[in-house]
Amino acid sequence: MKELLEFIAKSLVEKPDEVSVTQVETEMSLVLELRVAATDMGKIIGKQGKIAKAIRSVIRASAAKEKKKVIVDIV
Amino acid sequence: MKSVKVSAKTVEEAVRSALIRLGVSEEEAVIEIMDEGSKGLFGIGGKEARVLVSVKEKEETSLEKAKEFIDGIIKNMKLDCTFQASEDDESVKIIVSGKGVGGIIGRRGETLDAVQYLTSLYVNKGKHGEGYKRVIIDSENYRAKREETLIRLAKSMADKAVRYRRDMIFEPMNPYERRIIHSALQEYGSVTTRSIGEEPNRKIIVSPK
Numbered sequence: 502m503k504e505l506l507e508f509i510a511k512s513l514v515e516k517p518d519e520v521s522v523t524q525v526e527t528e529m530s531l532v533l534e535l536r537v538a539a540t541d542m543g544k545i546i547g548k549q550g551k552i553a554k555a556i557r558s559v560i561r562a563s564a565a566k567e568k569k570k571v572i573v574d575i576v
Numbered sequence: 577m578k579s580v581k582v583s584a585k586t587v588e589e590a591v592r593s594a595l596i597r598l599g600v601s602e603e604e605a606v607i608e609i610m611d612e613g614s615k616g617l618f619g620i621g622g623k624e625a626r627v628l629v630s631v632k633e634k635e636e637t638s639l640e641k642a643k644e645f646i647d648g649i650i651k652n653m654k655l656d657c658t659f660q661a662s663e664d665d666e667s668v669k670i671i672v673s674g675k676g677v678g679g680i681i682g683r684r685g686e687t688l689d690a691v692q693y694l695t696s697l698y699v700n701k702g703k704h705g706e707g708y709k710r711v712i713i714d715s716e717n718y719r720a721k722r723e724e725t726l727i728r729l730a731k732s733m734a735d736k737a738v739r740y741r742r743d744m745i746f747e748p749m750n751p752y753e754r755r756i757i758h759s760a761l762q763e764y765g766s767v768t769t770r771s772i773g774e775e776p777n778r779k780i781i782v783s784p785k
Contacts, residue, residue: 505652512645512698549775552697558690562682563653 502571505563506533509556514541530570533560537575545575579630587612587625594629606630638699638709639663645698646670646713649691655679663709668699672715681718688713689750723756730760730782734767737782746780748773754780 503522511517519538524531537545546553557573564571580597584590591607598605606629613625636644643661650657650672657674672680681688696711714720729746737744746757754771757780761769769782 505649508648508652509694512648513694513701552694554776555690555693558682558686559649559653559694562679562687562690565679 502531502560502564502567503533506535506556506560506573509559510535510537510545513552514538514544516541526569530572531564531567532572532574534574534576542575579628581610581626581628583611583613583624583626585613585622585624587627590625590627591629594627598629598631600631604632606632637663638668638707641699642668642670642695642711645695646672646691649695650676650680653679657715667710667712670695670711670713672713677715677718681715685718685722688715688718689752722753726753726756727760730757731764733782734761734764737784738766741784743781743783746782748777748779750776751778754778 503524507520507522510520510522514520514537516538519536519541521536523534523536525534526532535545544552545556547555553573553575560571560573578598580594582590582594582597584593587609591602594607595602595605608628608630609625610628611623611626614623616622639661642663643659646659646661650659655674655676657672657676657680659670659672661668661670663669679687680691682690692711692713695713696709699711700708712719733744733746749757758769758771761767761782766785767782768785769780771778771780773779
């Protein structure tokens with residue numbers, strides 16, 4: 502899951518080296534914290550969060566196989 | 577960009593040795609002549625020719641980029657599918673098939689739309705209008721089947737609107753699906769269509785004339 506998010510984020514930003522994802526796992530859920538360069542924030546969020554929504558949608562689809570709820574946090 | 581500066585008696589000679597050093601052909605390089613050089617009188621006071629030769633950065637084509645992205649998505653999602661990609665002047669088309677396609681389509685094609693959108697962002701990254709390519713991702717005719725379903729739905733809603741003499745409201749749809757409905761009902765003389773609400777809850781209303 503982490504790799505998938507990293508792959509998508511790195512493909513979209515100008516500074517792929519500054520993309521990092523940390524994984525925080527609890528019993529019920531898996532939280533993926535995505536960090537990108539400040540100047541790349543727009544590339545990840547998009548107008549009215551359109552890009553962020555698409556990213557979450559793909560992650561959610563991939564997480565469906567796992568029992569846990571997966572949350573993507575852009576921090 | 578990899579480049580070398582070379583001086584030699586003539587421009588041709590300098591370019592030739594620069595290309596050998598870079599290990600590329602003339603087509604793969606950008607050549608800039610910094611100094612034409614001069615022979616001087618009787619071989620005295622001559623200046624050497626100087627050139628700056630750099631390797632052209634290879635631009636990935638839209639097709640290559642799309643393939644690379646979809647491949648990464650499929651592998652990272654651990655889906656059991658394969659895909660075929662093709663390209664024309666306006667668009668890149670990718671057809672996904674295999675056992676795992678359900679995973680990439682998602683509920684009502686939601687995942688397919690998201691992957692299509694992200695692929696288009698990647699393929700068109702850094703392009704400003706110029707060379708923009710539309711990206712279409714389909715899987716086992718999902719879109720064609722969905723289009724048929726939508727057209728059927730559109731006609732039945734139009735019939736109801738006429739029969740009951742009142743507005744019929746569709747479920748919220750994305751712009752692509754709304755366009756299918758609007759154009760399907762264009763030829764229906766007895767109804768008009770319009771969209772209301774904001775994305776992502778924008779929906780079509782069909783009214784009797």
